[in-house]
Amino acid sequence: MTEIAEEVETDAGTARVTWHEAEKPAFVLAVGHGAGGGIDARDLKALAAVLPAHGVTVALVEQPWRVAGKKVAPAPKTLDVGWRGLWPALAKPGLPVIAGGRSAGARVACRTARELGAVAVLALSFPLHPPGRPEKSRAGELLDAGVPTLVVQGANDPFGRPEEFPEGAHGLVEVPYGDHSFGVPKRAPVDQDQALKVVTDGVVEWIASLR
DSSP: OOEEEEEEETEEEEEEEEEEESSOOSEEEEOOOOTOOOOTTTTHHHHHHHHHGEEEEEEEOOHHHHHHSSSSOOHHHHHHEEEEHHHHHHHHTTEEEEEEEEEEHHHHHHHHHHTTTTTTEEEEEEEOTTTTOTTOOOOHHHTOSOEEEEEETTTTTTTTOOGGGGGSSEEEEEEETOTTTTOOOTTTOOHHHHHHHHHHHHHHHHHHHOO
């Protein structure tokens, strides 16, 4: 597996794509980070380590605000502008592109999937609502993605537990005892590596079903 970093100019500023290339890829999985972290999130690192062996090139996407060293993410519309500007670089290998992201990045992927021609959406820790505010639902973004969608959600995610999600519009993988970052308590009967394996196994199986 080779790893290559590439800077891409967008209307929202300079973004960065770190490619983890498969030898014989069938898909590109482009994954954006959340509003509070970067591409060093445990689930993104795990996917980049595991998926290339299964014929999936993983492109970890850093939004312009993050590349610029800012601490606070901009408005959703600006995130979408950055993602749109990146898309030609993501599509350049000529492979089907799965749009993905964690938390705020998952929302971006859902909002733009159809217009950009993504073949599917991977939503990691989709923030269904703000913590403690289930009435502020963002289910519409998820339901309107318009392409095959997989949600991977921690069982104890305060932004939306798996049982809160609407049925029928997407696949769902539940990470036992996982919080919003898929962290598990030390007292849990599964450890951190096992929790991440639930994530990677679920994504590998789902992508195989897209072939």
